[in-house]
Amino acid sequence: MSTASLSARSSMESLQSSLSVPDKLPPTMEGPMVWSGSKLKPADYIIRLTASDIREIRSAIISFKLLGLPRGAIDKTTFLLSSELSAKLSAKSTELHKGFGVAVIRGLDAANFNDEEATIAFVGICAHVCRLRATDSYANQTLSHVRDATHDDVPEWAKDIGLAGSKITSAMDFHSDRFSGDILALHVRDDGGADGGEQYLASFWKIYNELLEKDPAVLETMAEPNWPFELKQKDREPYLELGPTLFFSKGKPIVQLVKAPLLGSSRIPRDASMPPLSAEQLHALHAVEELAKKHCVLLDRQKGDIQFVNNLSIMHARSAYGTSSKRSTRHLLRMFLRDPENEWAKTGAFAANFNDPFTPGRKQELPVVDSDPWRKISGRESHG
Structure with a gap:
């Protein structure tokens, strides 16, 4: 493709089928x-639960535990939940997609x-926002713990396995988690205090518009299906997967750009x-x-928050946190979601x-405690 063929004067009718x-x-x-x-203020995206809402959620947790079912x-x-609270939560899906x-x-x-209660509440609330949960086929992992695992004792078998971005304390550049799910959901169990780890968000659509005007060749490069992603495998050599970092869904740009499988990192070369x-x-x-x-905007964060980010159109980043001598208390729960009613x-x-x-029917791991930050939870693309 030539740069000239990708001009800002293009019409929507010229698009091919979705994602091509x-x-x-x-x-x-x-x-x-x-x-x-x-332009984006906390009041634009924060909804506060009432005391009545919290009582309902606690009742839902107790009722679920009495069923004796697995968390999956x-x-x-x-x-x-009541129809009123369920509707209040499901309305967030419309805001996330539109x-x-x-x-x-x-x-x-x-x-x-x-x-345990926090995990059930997080999963249950998410079910009313977006019905489907993503499960990584690499390790059947559905819920991950984002925390400082750099002080964990490393078992002998894991000496050569690096920690994923979700387990280390270094800063992370802007990215979207590739092929992980439509909506990123995070529950802030502990924000780490004044210990760093601030979260930043950026609208890729804003970036898209500026590149379209000033440097459309970047968008052309992103859309080419020749980016060399390295995918890790259990007990086998990694393999190369070529693909684009920019997709299109009926005219909507979708960014799937994450650096770790393209450049490696100090912990996962x-x-x-x-x-x-x-x-x-x-x-x-x-x-x-x-x-x-x-x-970008600094995400307004408090302990107990459940954060939702459109992983197809909003990029996220993180500042470094913690110290080398002491484990940070910062702890978030993470899932990826999809809402069939609103999905692109x-x-x-x-x-x-x-x-x-x-994929329907896949086993889901929803661990209350993070016990394996090396093999299962790190994931093959090493994104955070």
Whole structure:
């Protein structure tokens, strides 16, 4: 493709089917999902639970535990809430898919849940926002613990296995978690206090518009299906998977850009057999990162929050936290979700990659305690 063929004057009618690379880029994106950090305020995305809401959630936890079912059985029918509260939560899905792409449910800290209760509440509330939970086929992992595992004793068998981004305390550049799910959900069990780990969000649609005007070649590079992703495997050599970092769903740009499987990291080095990125790809990484920093917002965070981020259109980053001498208390629970009622269409060559985490009937691991930060939870793409 030539840069000229991807001009801002392109019409929507020129697009091919969903998720394929279009002949021409869609024109400038419009709507509430196009925002810069100075424009997005906490009041725009935070909803506060009332005391009555929290009582309902506690009752739903007790009712579910009395059923004697595994946590993987949590859904709207087993985590029962009133129609009013259920509607209040499900409305967040519309905001995530058609609004700012960000939502925070606040106030759960007032319930003082123990670890098991917090896990059930998080999974149950998410079921009323987005019905489906993603499960990583790599390890049947559905719920992960984002925490400082750098002080854990490393068993002998794990000496050569690096910790994933979710288990280390270093800063993370802007990214979206590739083929992990439509909506990223995080429950803040402990924000770590004044210990770093701040979270930042950036609208990729805002970045898209600026690149479309000033450097459309970056978008062309991102849309080419030749990015060399290294995928880890259990007890086997990693393998190369080529694909784009920019997709399109009926004119909506979808970003799936994460650096770890492209560049490696200090804890999970890139295998020497993997090809390097091209100069154009390295330039695209830098251009997107700089614009994300320019337009990002610091996410307003409090203990007990449940955060929801559109993983297809909003990029996220994290500052470093903790110290080398003492374990940080920062602890978040993480899942990826999908709402069949609002999800963006996914067809074409890479539809199976997007849909695989939501394969029906797959066993779901929803651990209350994080006991294996090396093999199962780290995941093959090493994203945080």
